[in-house]
Every structure is written in structure tokens, then in C-alpha cells.
Amino acid sequence: MNDGTVVSVQALHTRLGGTDVLRGVDFSVERGQVLAIVGPSGSGKTTLLRALNYLTPFTGGEVAIAGYRLRPGMSERRDATLLRTIRRRVGMVFQSFHLFPHMTAAGNVMEAPRHVLGLDPAHARARAAALLERVGLASHADVHPHTLSGGQQQRVAIARALAMEPDVLLLDEPTSALDPRLVGEVLAVVADLAAGGQTMIIVTHEITFARRVAHHVVVLAEGSIAERGTPAEVLDRPRTAATRALLGMP
């Protein structure tokens, strides 16, 4: 892995409940780049993304991420320190937000800086305020998540992940749980991050968005990469039947 590579995945294999969910996946992401992973439901997109911070363990291959290596058979208990170190460097945004309901928006964002990085409260609060401002929610800092719309909650979740200043941000279908009219505000934030040079891997169904924001696109089908390339190559001139089916082309 050279200096510019933030994520490198080799021969990644995951077997869950007797099924091969991932069957040898390779890719890498350079610093400042955005990789979009697209594919039909059940193709292994989410499993792949969750392998990158080991929330879902993998059974074969190797992941190098943010300067550390993940191997098959690691354990939450035994390898707790390494996993914690990696997860500090790798942000994650979930499909259904998973905000902490007992904390305010600002509380959610400052939680990890405060208690994982050990920042003093004033410093952590300032960082939270700046990030909420960046996702357009400066005026909602002191409200609890259940009073926010889905789009607002997801923007808080993005701010929360960014608060750790991650080397790479993983987004797992960030707009799939949203009312269609709220999708735009979240995608706008992600596009803004991309423009700012944030390294990201985003699993998405929003093909138009992927075409506009991603530097590279990977098409996953039945646990393998069916096709890869720039958005223009993959999405405008698909070579495989899997991609054409995904794009609704004949």
C-alpha cells in the first residue's frame, strides 16, 4: 500500500450462515477519492462495507485500512485494542442512522471526541457546533433526535462520524430509509464532503448521484465484482448483463 491508498481489499471472502456472501473481492481507494458500490439487493454490498471496520467478520482475504490490517478470525474481545484503533480512523454512517436517542444532536456529535479522544468539553462542543453548521443543522444542536426528520437525523449521523476526523467515511445506503423528498438534503451534504476531498466509500442505489459524485464505481453481483471503472465507463457503457439489469437497460 503506497501513501495514497487509504483502503485496500484483497480476495475478501465472507461466509455467513452457510452461504458465501462475498466470493473474493478486490479493490482499493486512494486518498480523497469516492468509491460507489452499487448492485442489486442481496449482492453483498452491506456485508462488504461492514467488513471494512470488522462489524461483520470476514472469513478469507485481507483488508488494509487507514494504515492497519484486518485478518480473518479476529475477535472483538482478543483484538479489542486494534479494532478500536481502526474504528477511530474509519467513520460509518448507517442506513437507519442509529443516533443515540438519549443525547441531543450536539451530544451525539461530541460523544466520541469527548470520551474516545478525550477532548475537553469546550473543545468537543466547538467541534460539534462546527460540524452541525457544516451539515446545515446549527440551529438544531440542542434538540433530541426524535424531534428531527429522517433527513436531519442522517445529517447529524454524518456529523457524528466526521467528528472523529476519519481517514475514510463508510456510508451504508444513507438515503434508503428516507422519505424521497428528504433524500436530496442528505446527498447534498455527501456531495459537499466529496468536493472537500473526504475519502468515502458509499453503498447506494442512487445511480444518478453515484455518476455525479463518485470517482470510481464497483458493481457487485452475487458476492463478486461484476464490473468496475469510472462512472462514465460503468454507468454509461456497461459491458455486463448484471450492470445493464441494474440500470434497467435492455
Added chain:
Amino acid sequence: MLALVLCVLIYRAHTAAADDGLARAHARGTLRWGADIQGGEPYAFQDPHDRTRIIGFEVDIADALARRLGLRAEFVQNDWLTLVPSLERGDFDVILNGLEVTPARRARIAFTRPYYRFTETLVVRGDAPAVHGLTDLHGQRVGTLGGSLAFDLLKDTPGIEAVLYEGVEEPYIDLEEGRLAAVLLDNIIATRYGLTRPALRMAGTVGEGAYAIGVRRDEPDLLRAVDLALAGMIDDGELRTILTRWQLWDERQSTLGAALTLGTEPVGGAHLTLTHIALFLRATGFTVVISTLAMALAVAGGLLLSIARRSGGRCARAAVATYIEVFRGTPVLLQLYVLYYGLASVLRLSAFTAAVAGLGLNYAAYEAELYRAGIEAIPVGQTEAALSLGMSHALTLRRIVLPQAFRVALPGIANDFIALLKDSSLVSVITVVELTKQMTITAVDVRGWLIPGVLCATLYLALSYPLSRLARRLEQRLTPATA
């Protein structure tokens, strides 16, 4: 609801008050006599060789009396402290169970001539400095049975703290363990339960009294019949034979022949006084303090248990599961007994400490289950989100999972607090005078259960009602947060 209960109580009191007790006994063919087998040997107790049989010198007396009346004796088990109100309710015809003739009792029920004369025997530890009478025990704790003549004597001696027990073994255990300076009880009990312990010795006798058979006041025919039958037993030596067989005969008993004397006695003169109210408030304070400390222990202990079960190894998990099953699966009353008396030789807890610890350890098992349910109600996504931020498992538990689980568990905890408040009445078995115990003591004093009972209930409600309001509000507040 309360009014309904009162109506039923008053109605029952009146229906029981019929003046044909002897005729009813004959119609039934049995003389029903009330006693408590917990009083132990030699009164009326389970035959150690055949647990289905009740034996004792009072069983023999009851059989002989019934035979002389042309009836069959029928034993009715009843808690010793409530023998008098149960008699008044009509649960049985007579009381025959070491019931001492006292002015307070004579004001409520009628007595036959005595069938046994006893002395109050003061027992101390063998190594105790010279103690000859109650005056030597100023500022000390002296154990006895609630509702007994000995308790009246202790109560009337200034500077002595009377500690109340419900069984005859327990005061002597506590005396051996140093929790008491002395025990004052009838000589029968002292001889059989106290002086059999090598560490204890007799310090002297303090007053004397007599056991007689109690009969409802409005049944003079039954009273006369039973009294004459007893006189017959004294005259022809049958009572002496029975007492000799149970090794109870001594010189004092030769005066038993004296006829029944119905002296002039105060009737219904006892009222609830300000002193009673003050004692009630003090007992309420004890209930509040014990419940609050026990609940604090339970909340903290339950938390430790649930953390050990979630994060501990296989052994820790098995230990927690065992703890919870044992403490939830056995009565608190039993746990209090074991903690206070059973472990007395290795762990000498004060009654207050044992009360708080016993209730707290028991409720900790319930709180642990509430936390578990609370923790399980928190979506796994919460843990994943925390881990993905680089939080450790311990930090995730402390900052993310437990605060949410605690909110889920909070209404249940408030409900448990209400239950604990009421369960705290059980600690009276280990000599702590809390609200319910104060009620039973006052009931004996004022010769009635209704007013002390209503007062006691009112005080419990005053404590639990705000808590139940709080529990309901917490439940409501929780609903939108989880939605």
C-alpha cells in the same frame, strides 16, 4: 373499598357475638380451641415422630376438658399474636395457648381460673456481670415475645429497650450472639429454650403470672362450663397428672385450686394516644429508611449483576444466574431468617443491617432482571454505532446502552420500590420495629385492630401513592422517546 372492608369487619364482629357458645359447641360436637404450634414444646407442637400429630400439655388439657363437656377437642392453628382478635371473630371457641392473664386482655375477653402458674425468668450470658433484676439492665436491650406479660413488664421499666421476637428460639440465639443483654420470658420457655444453652444462665425471676383459658366475654355459659370442667380436673388430680407427665409440676401449681375470681377491671379504657401516634411516625421513619437504603442497594447490586452477566466469563454468568434464581425463587422471609439467625455464628449483623441487606440482596435479583430486559430492548444498532466510533465495549455499555436501558427499566424500578416498601414489613421477624410491627404492638395496647390498622394503611398509602404516580409519569414519558 375501605368502607366496604370496614362494613364487613363490623358485621362479622356482631355475628360472632352470640350468647349461645356452649349450645353451638354441642350442636357441632366439638370444642374448637385456638393455639399456635410455633410456640413450640411443651405447649402445643408438632410431634417430632409424627409430623401430622399435634401434641403438648395443652393438647392433653384440651382433650380432657372436651371429654368432660361431652365434646371432642378440635385444634385450630392461629398466629399467637392474633389469638384474641381471632377468638372475637369466632374462629374458635376458646384460647388455650400460654395466654397470660393481663389487665389488657381481661378488658377484652373472659378467663377461666388458671391452669398453670409461671414466673418471668431473666436469662443472661454466663459471663455477664452480676444481674439480679431489671434495674441492673438500664440502657440495655432485652428480648421477649411480642404481646407477652414479659413485654408489659419491660415496657414499664424505664431505660430498657424491649426487643420483640415471634419465636422462642430466636431471642436466646441473639442473646448468645451478644445482640441482647438479657431475655425475659416465662419460666417454661426459659427452662426449655434458654437454659439448655451452655453459654447462658438464669439471673433471677421478675414477677409471676398465670395461664388461663380465654373465652369470648358474651358467652358466660361456655365460660362457666369450661371453668367448672377445669376445676374438676384440678380437684381429681387429672391436671396434676398432665403437668407431671410434661415435667411442669412444681410447688407453685398446688395453689391452682383457687376459684375463678372476676375482679373489677377497666373496660375499653384504652385509646390511641399521642404517644402511639409518635411511635407510629417513628416506625414510619424506619420503614422509609430501611426501604430506601435497601432499594439503593438493590439498584446498585442489580446493575453489577447485569454487567457481570453481560460482560463476564462463563463462571460469572453461571454465578449470576444462580444468584437470581435462588433469591427470586425463595421467600424473602426465609432469606431474612437465614441472614440474621442462620449466619449469626459467622456474620454478626445488627438487625437493621440485616434488614437492609436482606431486602436489598433480594430485590437486586429483580432489578437485575429489569436491567436485562432493558438492555435487550436497546437495538443492536446502538452498540454498532458506538463501536464504529472507536468506543470500547465498556464505554459503550456505560455511555450508550445502560442509560437507555435504565430509562426502560425505570417504571419497573419505581413499581419494585412500592413492593419493597410493603415487603419491608417482613423485617419485623428479625426484631426491627417498622410500621406493620408498630401496628400489631399498638393493637395490643389499645385492644383493637381497626384503628391502628387503618392508621397503618393510611401511612403506607401516603408513602406508596406518590411513588405510583411517579411510576406512571415515567412510563408516559418513556413512550414518545421509544416511538
